[in-house]
Amino acid sequence: MKPSNTEITIFHNPSCGTSRNVLALIREAGVEPRVVDYQKTPYTRDQLAGMLLAMDLRPRDVLRTKGDLYTQLDLARPDWTDEQLLDTLVRHPVLVERPIVVTPLGTRLCRPKERLFEVLPAARPV
Incomplete structure (x- = not known):
């Protein structure tokens, strides 16, 4: 079926x-x-957090490292918390793989x- x-x-x-x-x-x-x-209908914070939970992943696991925005926001820094990364992914959905x-x-x-x-x-x- x-x-x-x-x-x-x-x-x-x-x-x-x-x-x-x-x-x-x-x-x-x-x-x-x-x-x-x-990109036209961005993720809500709860929606993205729920999908991450369902996939047993953390925000960094779905963070797209290609592109200028990743570098501009200095997202490679290890001191970003999951909460900060989640907020950033919601603000900039292009950063989500x-x-x-x-x-x-x-x-x-x-x-x-x-x-x-x-x-x-x-x-x-x-």
Whole structure:
């Protein structure tokens, strides 16, 4: 049985190749997910904190280190607390690695894209 459309959400960045590939894999599985362009509809603090908890990750684990903003904000400093990093990720969603996929089977940062198969068995290649 394939998950219904409303059961799968991808937090997507259309300019990211990995994000586009994961979205394509979901659709190839016969599912049309809820697509959230998190740059247009940013994460709420509670939403991002909940997804981190569901993935058993800390804010630094999903922090995108590529790009000028990471350097400008000096986010490599080890003295940033989880709370400070979470607030920064909410203020600057471009700093969150992508894509994050939420399904009834779990939540995953799908980097690499094959991580999707851990929470979307319908997409598992035969």
